Amino acid sequence: MQYSPKIQRLVSLFSRLPGVGEKTAQRYLFYLLTSDPEIARDLGRELGTLHDELRPCDKCGNIAETTTEATSKSEPVICSICRDPRRDPHLLCVVGRVHDLLSIERAGAMRGRYFVLGRLLSPLEGIGPEDLPLERLAARIEQDGVREIIVATPPSVDGEATALLLKRELASMAVTMTRIASGVPHGGDLEYADPITMGRAIAGRRSL
Amino acid sequence: MQYSPKIQRLVSLFSRLPGVGEKTAQRYLFYLLTSDPEIARDLGRELGTLHDELRPCDKCGNIAETTTEATSKSEPVICSICRDPRRDPHLLCVVGRVHDLLSIERAGAMRGRYFVLGRLLSPLEGIGPEDLPLERLAARIEQDGVREIIVATPPSVDGEATALLLKRELASMAVTMTRIASGVPHGGDLEYADPITMGRAIAGRRSL
Numbered sequence: 001m002q003y004s005p006k007i008q009r010l011v012s013l014f015s016r017l018p019g020v021g022e023k024t025a026q027r028y029l030f031y032l033l034t035s036d037p038e039i040a041r042d043l044g045r046e047l048g049t050l051h052d053e054l055r056p057c058d059k060c061g062n063i064a065e066t067t068t069e070a071t072s073k074s075e076p077v078i079c080s081i082c083r084d085p086r087r088d089p090h091l092l093c094v095v096g097r098v099h100d101l102l103s104i105e106r107a108g109a110m111r112g113r114y115f116v117l118g119r120l121l122s123p124l125e126g127i128g129p130e131d132l133p134l135e136r137l138a139a140r141i142e143q144d145g146v147r148e149i150i151v152a153t154p155p156s157v158d159g160e161a162t163a164l165l166l167k168r169e170l171a172s173m174a175v176t177m178t179r180i181a182s183g184v185p186h187g188g189d190l191e192y193a194d195p196i197t198m199g200r201a202i203a204g205r206r207s208l
Numbered sequence: 209m210q211y212s213p214k215i216q217r218l219v220s221l222f223s224r225l226p227g228v229g230e231k232t233a234q235r236y237l238f239y240l241l242t243s244d245p246e247i248a249r250d251l252g253r254e255l256g257t258l259h260d261e262l263r264p265c266d267k268c269g270n271i272a273e274t275t276t277e278a279t280s281k282s283e284p285v286i287c288s289i290c291r292d293p294r295r296d297p298h299l300l301c302v303v304g305r306v307h308d309l310l311s312i313e314r315a316g317a318m319r320g321r322y323f324v325l326g327r328l329l330s331p332l333e334g335i336g337p338e339d340l341p342l343e344r345l346a347a348r349i350e351q352d353g354v355r356e357i358i359v360a361t362p363p364s365v366d367g368e369a370t371a372l373l374l375k376r377e378l379a380s381m382a383v384t385m386t387r388i389a390s391g392v393p394h395g396g397d398l399e400y401a402d403p404i405t406m407g408r409a410i411a412g413r414r415s416l
Contacts, residue, residue, distance in 0.1 A: 006254070013254060045256060048256065050248040
C-alpha cells in the first residue's frame, strides 16, 4: 500500500523540521490524525500566518510582532526591545542567533540593546566575512552612538573567530569591545570540565 | 522579555505532538521563522485540511482519503484496501492501531482485509472490554462472511490480553482464529533475546 499524496506531503513537510526524520514525521501525523481535529486546525492556522505576524526586527534582527499598520511591507518592523525607552541605546550586545538573544533576556542580565548577526563566521561551511552584516552593524553603532559592544557569540571555534573578526573590523570606531566570560558553568563539576573550559576558567580568573 | 502570544500559542501547540517538549517546540518554531516562509505556509495549509481530506475508514478504521462526494459528512468513507476487489474479504486481520496495519502492509504479507480496534485491552489504563468495538467487529465478520481472523495485536501484555478477549468473545462464531508468530526477530542475536521471546521461539518451533 502506498501512502496517500496528502500523507506523503505532510510527512515530507514535517521532515523539514530540525531533528525530525520520516519515522518521527509519521508519528506526528498519526497523532494529529487520531486526536481532536481542533489541534491540527489550530496548528495549521497559526503556521499559515506565522510570517505575517512575526518578522525580523529591521533594527536588530530580533523577532518582532508586526502591528496592523506594519503588515503593509513598506513600514519598518521594530521589536519590543528596540522600542523600549528604558533600554540603554549606548550598550549593544552582538549575538549570533535569536535563540542566544532570548537566552540572555531570560537571564535579565543585559540593560542595553541587541544586534543579531544571523550567522557566525565558519570557514568549514563557507561563511566568510562578506556574509556577515558588518556594514549594518557599523551603521547601527554610528546611528545610536554606541559606546560599548558586548560580543556574545558562543565560546566555540566559529564564535571566537567571529569575535576576532568584529574586533578587527570595528577597530577604527570609538567603541569599547568586551567579550562574555567563558569558564566552568554554575553548578558545573570541575572534575568533568573539559580542558579548554578549565583553561579559560583559570586564564579568566578574577581577584576575590 | 516575554514571548509574544503568537509564539506562546505555537510553542504550546507543537508541544502537543508526541515526544515534543517546550525546548523542541521552540526549536521547530525558530527554524520555521528563519526559513523560507513557504515551509510554514505549506505546513499550515496541509494541517488545516488534514481532517477534511483524511478520515478513518468507516469499514475498518484505516486512514481513508475522502473523495469530493464524501466530504459531506453523511457519505461513508471507505479506504483503498476495503475498496480493492483483489483483497480476500474472507480473511480479516485485526490490529490495534493504524500504524500496525501500515507495518503489515509494508511487509506485503497480508492478502486479506483489516479491522483496526483503535486501542488494546489495558486494565492499567482503565480500558476494559466495553471500550473495544467488539460488536462492530462481529457485524463485520457476519457481513463479509469472514472465515479466518488473524489477531495481529502486539506480543505485549495488553496485546495478548486483547487476543485472548477476542478468542473468548468470538468463540461462538464459525471463524478460525490465528495469532501472528512471536519469536526471535530476523537478524536478531540469540544471545540478546529476552527470556520471554526465547521461550516463545522454543514453544512456537516448527518442523524443518
